[in-house]
Amino acid sequence: MKRVFSGVVASMLAIVASAAMAQDKPPLKLGGILDMSGLYADITGPGSETAAKMAAEDFGGEVLGRKIEIIAADHLNKADLAANIARDMFDNQGVEMIYDVAASATALAAAEIAKARNKIIMFSGPGSIRLSNEACGPYTVHYVFDTFAQANVTGLAAVKSGLDTWFFLTADYAFGQDLEKDTSNVVLKSGGKVLGSVRHPLNTSDFSSYLLQAQASKAKVIGLANAGGDTINAIKQASEFGIMKGGQKLSPLLAFVTDIDGVGLETAQGLLLAEAFYWDLNDDTRAFSKRFMERMKRPPTSAQAGVYSSVLHYLQAVKAAGTTDPAAVMKIMKDTPINDMFAKNGRIREDGRMVHDMYLFEVKKPSESKGRWDDYKLLATVPGNEAFQSLELSRCPLVKK
Template sequence: MRRVVSGFLAAMCAVVSTAALAQGKPPLKLGGILDMSGLYADITGPGAETAAKMAAEDFGGEVLGRRIEILAADHLNKADLSANIARDMLDNQGVEMIYDVAASATALAASEIARARNKIIMFNGPGSIRLSNEACGPYTVHYVFDTYSQANVTGLAAVKQGLDSWFFITADYAFGHDLEKDTANVVQKAGGKVLGDVRHPLNSSDFSSYLLQAQASKAKVIGLANAGGDTINTIKQAAEFGIMKGGQKISPLLVFITDIDSVGLETAQGLLLSEAFYWDLNDESRAFAKRFMQRVGRVPGAAQAGVYSSVTHYLKAVKAAGTTDAAAVMKIMKETPINDMFAKNGRIREDGRMVHDMYLFEVKKPSESKGRWDDYRLLATIPGNEAFQPLSESRCPLVKK
């Protein structure tokens, strides 16, 4: 009995000591800069904040005796506001790492602030290839996808199927420009042609004039170099115009499961798309999705799953390094393979690109779906070294050639 009591008291002392230690040190703050209310809110937004909190909770809620605190702020899709939030988080709130930063223009702005302060910033929602090229930094990680991988997977698959003439409807900012450029390069290298393009303002509601130009081009494929609400509205209005019934294919170059759910299988069926993650891929992804759904009410998209994975990878590196020093933590992050519900044998290269498998999916017909969120049929798994830009083509000054 004495041994039992002594063991119990020792365990209680350890718990109290850990708690006291955590209380005696400042919390480890991780800050998300998200679109909480705009056209990308379903892609990242509150779901990304929840994913970060789930990662912190699953890690035990503390690291190095410091309680993990997850912060989030809404950048309203404004680059200057994103920069100001990043500056305030790092200078005034004591944030050690910034996660997500949905949208490319806002990510590029926040990246400059983090780089000037030698702080780690991990991108999950933005897609611009510039983040691991011209705008790369020693403490920058581009985790989920980029315009090169999206173009390489979707564009190449389409041309191989004989869909070799393209017209682009493009969001008029960094991400849209990069996605159109990268896809056009893939199409042309594969022997296809680009017949034209048109650009629209971010968060548009009326795509009729753009769709009419695309329809008049008689291109086999209308590539949508936009995302979120813009992609949803373009697809819906294209269906209203009878564009798909007229024989032209709509190819959303960046689309998420929440977008397909909003559009509906009746309209979206047959679309070819590239994703970094799908909730129904395997037992691990399904288990995570079940827990996520209990808290958010819908399955996780790729960016949200990437937030969980990247925050977990960061916390593991902090624990292994014994410090939050960016150089020490980043060294371990780049040395350690990533194996979890998001990626298998993922790795962070010297340019900050996290390389992992990508997936080519076809959207199911309504008759093939077993229920809500059962939207994709897996067509191909593309290894990371084939999907992402090779280092030989990198424009990142950190890459030695």
């Protein structure tokens, strides 16, 4: 009996010691660098932080005996601030992985810090193709969309339908410039013509002079190489100027369901746009979006859905690797296909590009919509290997040729 009692006590002590050790382990911190208050706040912002927390909760709340902690900071759309936040997260706050980093200039700045620290950074909100080309890194993942895919899916479809002359309204920073360049290349290769372009500052309130130049060009398509509040303002003001009624087509080269809701179907109807995710696409997207809407009172954007998927993929890789070591975790993330509500058979390539299907949508007429957020009808599904830049064209130094 004494031996039995001693064994039970030893077992209990071992359990208590194990629990104490688990409590002594620091939390696994994942940090979001987001636009929480500016023109991209609806696209990423609090919704991205919520999506990351949902992924952590769905995973079980802990991994390798460590509680998962999701934190976030506002970069105010300033690249130097994004770099400082990334540096502080890695050096002082114990963050193991940074997620989202909305906007391209801020993402490029944060990427350099992550590379210098040999830490994993996973981008959902930014679009610049430089992130998986010149600015690629061994622990960098570009998850949701990029300027090449947006241009390829939207521009190609437009030119094929006869919309073959273009003029660009371009946000004057890395993302806008890349989007104009990539779309121009698609238009020209498809036999179309680019009649000109004009650059505007980020967060522009008055587009009148830019729209007048676009109108005067007589281009069949005015390509909006911007995003968020800039896209919404440009579409609204173009409608006020009667540009669409005059026969010119507006093509937002990056638009989200929140943008269309902000514009309204009466103005946005008929717009062609490329997206990586839509809440009403299938049963899986609807199930996730229902849970997200209970918290945020609006459906997720593709960037926010991508945050959920990327954080979950990272946590699964940490568990499989048995460590948070970036090299071990990245190997598993690249070796493991991604199958969830965001992507089917998605994969992370050697350049860090996560390849998955993209979708071409047309914005519904008000008469076709069943209610708020019922904004898109699917025109085409474009396989990932056709939508994204091929490895043969990659400018990433990590790609072996």
